[in-house]
Amino acid sequence: MYDRLLSTTxxxxxxxxxxxxxxxxxxRHLPAFQQCVSRVEGAGGMAHGAKxxxxxxGLT
Numbered sequence: 001m002y003d004r005l006l007s008t009t010x011x012x013x014x015x016x017x018x019x020x021x022x023x024x025x026x027x028r029h030l031p032a033f034q035q036c037v038s039r040v041e042g043a044g045g046m047a048h049g050a051k052x053x054x055x056x057x058g059l060t
Contacts, residue, residue: 002022006015 002018002025006018006022009015009018
């Protein structure tokens with residue numbers, strides 16, 4: 001996503017913000033999501049007795 005957005009702008013301020021967001025996603029957000037997935041998988045697919053909600057998706 002960030003590569004696509006970066007290719008559409010030449011504004012240096014926007015490029016700086018997008019690169020910072022991209023770096024945070026790789027170094028912080030992705031590992032946090034991976035850790036969460038590991039916990040859910042270790043709990044048999046549902047963390048802490050959460051129920052899957054139909055329609056809008058997500059967990060309740």
